[in-house]
Amino acid sequence: MSKLYSGAEIVFKCLEDQGVEFIFGYPGGAVLPIYDELKNHSSIKHILVRHEQGAGHAAEGYARSSGKPGVVLVTSGPGATNVVTALTDAYMDSVPLVCISGQVPTHLIGTDAFQECDTTGITRPCTKHNWLVKDIKDLSKTLHEAFRVATTGRPGPVLIDIPKDIQFAKINYSKPKIEKKLNGKKSNQFSQLEINELINLMNKSKKPIIYSGGGVINSGPGASEALRELVELTGFPITSTLQGLGAYPGDDNQFLGMLGMHGTYEANNAMHDCDLLINIGARFDDRITGKIDEFSPKSKKVHIDIDPSSINKIIKVDLALVGDVKEVINGINKTLKKKNIDLKKSNKEKISKWWEQIQKWRTKNSLHFKNSDTTIKPQHAVQRLYELTKNKDTFITTEVGQHQMWAAQHYKFNKPNRWMTSGGLGTMGYGLPAAVGVQIAHPKKLVIDIAGEASVLMTMQEMSTAVQYNLPIKIFILNNQYMGMVRQWQELLHEKNYSESYSEALPDFVKLAEAYGCKGIKADKPSELDEKINEMVQYDGPVIFDCHVDPNENCFPMIPSGKPHNQMILGPSEKDENKITGKGKALV
């Protein structure tokens, strides 16, 4: 008779078998048996957060920057409901998370017991799948299956709800052989014929563009390498979504910058005028497409995605290749090389005019802003931060709002997994806990959260986590005293009625930093910026940097509501001519 293990022990056996090193969590009544077991498993380190949402975002930061699934452990009831925002965020941005939640004992389920909630019911729409384990016999199988679901296909969050009596119950454990129950959910469904057709389209194209997204990051570093090779082989211009930044070097000449609502003039115009659009691992999000009816009207559209339900969801495409981005691009590259098609050379003449046009758009210098000697412009702050940290293999997280867009526009990424931001859900308060998770995964690297003062206050309590574990994260706050993006939209759409978007009673961030036991730095003059950024970077420990910036600065360029790609507002001087009118106002 083999040894009997408790449910709690089995949880850790499974985590060990899955190679988990870190758990982000918060204890409570219904997970106490699991917490009790923690001491016996030295290979797994628990990171105690200050709020379960923080645990979720930290696990997201960990997962996005390392490529491994993030593991979250929370208690029943409020523990589980607090993590819902992070699960939804991970679901929208395809981040692999495994969340283990405690539940009241099985005989109390449904009785409105203390700290009981219908966790699987609440998290059903924001996870790839979830399980309530009602029998100890199912526990190990379910846990391993959970890791498989979270990490295969299009990654995403899963949740396993374990009642307290199951954590105590005993059974023997053997590492289960996972039977591949694919149910027809095969990732790679593309064929060589489709690749040939794509190459045929590439050959014919005079105005091609590659539009890559977060799928390239999710597919692993190999996918970024393959993408770089493809761009090199074809000589095509490439633009990227918010989530895809870093897959292709941000400072390369073939890179047109980010596209979409706050993308560059050249990227958006190229999307509008192209005759071949190759979407690699992106999903035609509404921040990208602008007005659907006028989205890239003259192009043949190709979509490469691992998720079949992404195809034709928003934009009808002419050719779809369903599969893991890395496999597909490698397939394309192989075929290109085998057939000895040097598109770069053979197409040179064909697409040279296209490049000329792109150069013309580039001269608009759409990321330009008027700098100042007296106040710090937020764009300038991000640019200085970039210049002073670009040689350090820096990891950047952000909150959500204007600062996020400025970071995306002015910080250039050369490697994948260096940029963690909440794109799909747009969760204010994401960046600080995400930075905690990133620093856990990369203890020696420089991790900076480019933040807004409103966002960062939503999860500020996680500074305490950073201090506890000596995580030298840097919180670089672009403090404009407003919910900047809200204020910008109110300026553009609601006649400058700044309803509730001004933060009346902000804390003194320097003192706040000191209260948490970390370093506070404040800058409000452009002349002192560099010196203080250097001070922040060199300090060995967590820092809150309160950078006072121009409160009236708006984020440009911008595709206003109801407009297509080729009608961008480039700057404040233009916005009166391009006023948003009528129904455009009703839409965000």
Add this chain to the structure above:
Amino acid sequence: MANPKSAYSVSTKKEKSDTHIIVVWVDNEAGVLARVVGLFSGRGYNIESLAVAEVDAKKNISRITIVTTGTPQVIDQIKLQLKKLVPVHKVADFKRNDKSVIFKEMALFKVVGNTNKIKKAINACKKYNAVILDKTKKSNVIQITALRREIDKMAKDLKKFGLVSISRTGAVAMTRGNKVFN
């Protein structure tokens, strides 16, 4: 809305909506129906009727039949989204006017009245495989199996014969001939 001024995707191209019957084979486990139904409500798809029961006790497979309306794009999305659910094995989709597929719904009618009225009610039901399930001097429970619109019509027609209560199922579907959907 000729010119929707929207950063969100509001399409002006209105495609025609069709009624489809979607058949889903799922693992018969706790919460599986909630997953399927939740997908419909969460994404704003419409369910006209629903029928679900276990069809293979050994393999633990249930068969869910859903009647829904949508444009071809929406129907495609429904199928693809359903296929992504972990407990879903396969998904089939038929147009309601597909001649190669049988669709049936069942209804129970309770008719209360004098013998004459009840007789008329039974007569009216005859062409829809009427079965008398319960009979008293003053009432009858009649079962019919028919198409949705036929049952709709009967429900209307039987009013004058003393129809007091209706209970009906969702549609179930099966292909004709020896073909099996895989």
